[in-house]
Amino acid sequence: MDAELKRLSDIADNTVRIGLARGADEVEAAVASSERAEALIRAGDVFGAKTSESTSVGIRVIVKGGVGFATVNDPTRIEEAIEDALALAKASVPDLHAGLPTPETLPMFAPPLDPTIEDVNIDDLVASAGFFLDQIKSLDARVSVDSGEINWSRSARAIASSKGVASRRRRTFVGGSVFGMAVDGAEVGSFDGDGDVVASTAEFHSALAAAAQRFVAKCVGALRGGKGTTMTGTVILTPEAVSELILPTLLGAISGRSIRLGRSPYVGKLGQRIASRGFSLSDPAIDARFLNSADSDREGLPCRNTALITDGVLNTFLYDSYEARRAGVASTGHAVGGATSLPSVGIHNLSVDPGSETTASLAGSIDRCLLVTRWSGSSNPVTGDFSGVAKGAWMIEDGERRPVREVQISGNVFELLNRISGISSETRIMEGTSSIPSMRFEDVIVTAG
Amino acid sequence: MVVDASSMRTFLDGLLRTEAGWVELRWHRKSSRGVAVEDGRVANATSRHEDGVSVRVIENGTFGHSSCGASDEASIRHAIAKARAAARAASSRRRIRLPDLPASRLAIGDFGREGVNECMTRSLGEKIEIARAAEQAARGASGLIQSAGAGYSEIHEAKAIVTSDGASASFELVRPEFRVSAIAIKDGVREVSTRTRGVTGGWECLFRGGTSLALAEQAAKTAVDLMTAPRPEGGRKTVILDPSIVGLLVHEAIGHTVEADFVAAGSVAAGKLGTRVASDVVTLCDSGHSEYANGAGGTIPVDDEGVLASRTCIIEKGILKSYLHDRESAARAGIDPTGNARAFTYADEPLIRMRNTYIEPGDTSFDDIVASTDDGYLLEGPRNGQADATGEFMFGVERAWRIVKGKIVGLEKGVTVSGIAFDTLMSVDAVSREFRWDLGSGYCGKGQLMKVDAGGPFVRCSALLGSG
Structure with missing residues (x-):
């Protein structure tokens, strides 16, 4: 030592x-x-x-x-x-x-x-x-x-x-x-x-x-942003936008605390499909490629690589020792936080499995879609309802791509997870702790200003 | 050993006498306590204490900053040496040197400790009980409330700020906060409502707008009512913003774009001084004091550069009049600093931040504004908010009340409001005489967290609503 x-x-x-x-x-x-x-x-x-x-x-x-x-x-x-x-x-x-x-x-x-x-x-x-x-x-x-x-x-x-x-x-x-x-x-x-x-x-x-x-x-x-198109249609989120719009609400809903308090739609859904096929999410907590990897969590319990969702099916909830005790299961080693905060439930690293399409081809076959590189809005962690402004957004229509401003996208994160129509084969490792691909979703409400 | 801010100021003043060049020392003690109750259980009861000294120096026209968690002379001298080394290293690359910092509006003296005794002498049990009772009230308000939470917290700060060019100030303040939320669930439908209060001052200030139990009942009722509320129609609408949403608008959409560091980088407010950016019913200010009503959550007597924190009129009758400055940006602009340099902890360097930001009240009543609205929404209850360099803003609202032919006809679900800041202010056609601070809980984020407040009157304007 x-x-x-x-x-x-x-x-x-x-x-x-x-x-x-x-x-x-x-x-x-x-x-x-x-x-x-x-x-x-x-x-x-x-x-x-x-x-x-x-x-x-x-x-x-x-x-x-x-x-x-x-x-x-x-x-x-x-x-x-x-x-x-x-x-x-x-x-x-x-x-x-x-x-x-x-x-x-x-x-x-x-x-x-x-x-x-x-x-x-x-x-x-x-x-x-x-x-x-x-x-x-x-x-x-x-x-x-x-x-x-x-x-x-x-x-x-x-x-x-x-x-x-x-x-x-x-x-x-x-x-x-x-x-x-x-x-x-x-x-x-x-x-x-x-x-x-x-x-x-x-x-x-x-x-x-x-x-x-x-x-x-x-x-x-983002310069020369024009008016967007109001529609209910296809939206492509880059890795940054996926990490802002989709993952916080999803991870909150699979925490043992949300399950215990009945604040999650996933109560009783272990082993069931909660997302489209092809969507797999894991916490590579002892993977040397990720910076938050360590042998133990905030309570000193062992970390492990955990498959959270596999091909759309929910495998496990996240537990620290308290939530595990309440649920009658073993801790999954997901106590997180710094020394100056009480341990709470969370993940260490995050990885969404890549899909089979190139990033470029996600929009290639679509007549009209909105590409979002950053999202600024609010998601209700309990209901999953979200609404916010698409930042760094482009309308792609008939192969032409133009920047747009003042475009809102809204919907429900939990419903959106069942409307994934494409995942890119390339992923980006962000801040050394998350590996995320671009993802395409259907039937998203887009409101142009 | 517990020391008070005034005696620490004397100690730091003495220490500065033997240091060469420009040096700024800021002792900052921050003690917080918080309790959170959820579903009848104390989910956490925490205490946090940190204190130390921030050191800032100028070497070769460049700032160097260091800090130490101990407040003895040897530790502070060591931190000064490290700050000097950091400044010299950074100066090798800095293109534009710091201007001389005029010693204007520097504060001297002790600036009090309003509300500290009243808040800090209340027992721990009393503070836990207020959260426990509120949570129980929210949970018991309706059979549809499946889960509830409540929390009480307080931050007690003491500061002593001295500079080698003459600032020598000390003060203490306390900021209590209360929060309660209720979640209604039925047949897979979930709705949540939250009420928060946050002030600078004692408990009388904290609960001036309603008791903790009344806030719990309001949260529970709203969560239940939202279960059956329709979704608002999206699109451009006439909206009446309540003081909490006005607070979000002036903080997120205007305040950030007029922070002088952001202006220097090219924010949408750059080059617009003296031009019309709002309708003539809009006068918008940022103040270190609690204007019009007591207890604003961002109140400070002196900023973290030792500058008196006075009122700054940003927009006067629609004309952009001033940006928000620290000592450096004010020196470059050739004006007095506005007292907006703030640091979150002793380990942070001061940044340009807002304090209490607001639109000044008008002379129309809220009832008259509703009565003269043919088709629109009254928007209440902030969820979150962000703004862009372009002035484009977005904020989430918990409750949208439909207005038809001058009457409020029903509650609709929460909504996201967006727009271009100055366009939205140009569309303001009515400002109420009623005024409220309503953003004193929570924090602003800009690299560092910061306690701020914002508010104002009810304001009618045009904005884009997202649905749901």
Whole structure:
């Protein structure tokens, strides 16, 4: 174990000891440290730079069924935080199902490490910021960068509990992002953004160059947006739009909490078809290609690769230890969150299986459809109803493609999942954690302004 | 050791005396507590405490920022050295150097702690009980309510901000929030309704618009009523926006486009100062104070650069008058800063952010505006909202009340409203005398989260409705 993980583990173990001594029935401590450096971009220039270091402790205690959680960013003040957590637990309403999980054997998984990434410094980040801005400017001078950053972060986390859980992880990433728009004379295009995160310095500048290309294509493509066509018809969502419009509502509906509270249409639907054939969704939680992969979840329980939906059929719900206990099943290792938040149900990484059509051919055989690269709207997580503005949108009619503005799309996410008519064979890995193809849906309500 | 903001200000002032060049130190302590109840169970009861010092310096005409989670002299001196190194590194690439920052409108003194004692001395049990009782009331309001949730939270902040060019300010504030939601389910049909309140100040402020139990009953009734409500017809419509939706409009669609950093990047408001961007019944402002009604959720006496946070008139009778500035953008524009530089935690650098954004009330009554509307919708209850560099905006609305021939005839389901910001403001033809802050719960996101508020009168305009 390296020195930093040992430091954090010692703090976690000590916190558990103090918590038990102060009267908690059960104690869990998550201790995380972070070092971060950023080159800041504003208005197309390197605006400045910043650095930060922090250590945070999150303490969950259980007293007679009451649960309290407290955090502090100063390890010398753990005793105050424990007293806070105890006060909350004692004032809380007892929950017969409250309890920390018992440890389980963790899988053998160690993410690939790039030793050179540990040596990245602020000068490297400033140089990369310059590279990123130069790439964007060389592609199209009409693109104006509003803000962005190049960042390096090294984090470590240790979890310990009175039940014997012991989990540790460490990781270092470099990333970059920009936001902006194209400005052509008096015309301002839609706001857009792009970026990427990688765990290897060798990949970093190629990832930034690819992000710059996507960013410029989206910004410039949105200029001269015209009026759309009102219709109920075919809509193609790019990977970004799929991740914004479809996946959050779907993932919320298959969480054990939504099922327990009856807030999901998928109650009692395990083993049944909930989406069109060809749609398969998984959480590759211990897959070295994805940056959130780790051997254990936020409660220190084992992570595993999980097929959530296979060929349209729902395989499993997502459970942390509490929801699993309520449902009478085993945790699926889907407790997520940082040290300063209570564990909650969620996924680690995400992968939608590719289909058989090329991205270009998704629109090829359609007389008229709307291509959406970004979506800005609201989805009701309970009903699945959604409505919002298609950003970076193009009407494709008889093979001709023209940008459109002020176009709303609306419908129901759960119904839309049964109206998938095409999935691209190419996928995009976004932020190192999600692999998503483009998808085509039928009978979507499109309202032009 | 617990320290107060005023004594920390004195400590930081002394520390600055031996530092060369321009240095800004901001001590920021943030303590929050929250409880959430769902279906009779306390789903979480949490406490969060973080404090530390933000350091910003200028070297070679470039900002450097660092922070430390400890507030002792050695830690702060170390952070200053790191900030200087970061600034020097960034200056190698910065094309346009920072201008001199005029020392105008810098705050000096202690700016109080209104509402802090009243809120923080209430017992933990009382705070849990308010959420528990509201959740129970919502769940018990109808046999159709299958699930309910309620939450209470509060953020207590203390700050001391000093700069080497003269700012020296300290203050404390507290922002309590309450939220209740109800979900009605029958035959596979689901509807959800939520009521929220968020203020800067004590509990009397928080529940000025209704008790927690009344809010729970409203949420339950709306969820049930939405079960049988029809979907609104999509298309361009005449709409009366309630103060919460006006708040979304002025925050998302206008406020972001007039943030000076966004203007510099080419937002749709760039180059429009002095031109007509709204009808002449529209006067739109952003203020650090709680204008017209107490408790606005984005209230601050001093911003995070140590500048007094006063009222800025953005649009006066339809004419664009000002952008929102931090010290740098104001110096470039040759005007005083507007007190809009804000940072979410001690580890964040100040960015240009809104505070309390609103349209000023008019002299027509709400009843008269409805009575003079032949065909349209009254839109209530924000769900979310976003805007674009183009001024194109979108926000979700929970309740759409149909208006026919001057009368509200029935409730229809939630809807998405969109439009082009300045076009929408140009279409405003009526502004009510009734005024309300109504966006004080939740956060604005712009790289960092931030507490803001927005509101105004009832406003009639034209906008595009999506269906459903």
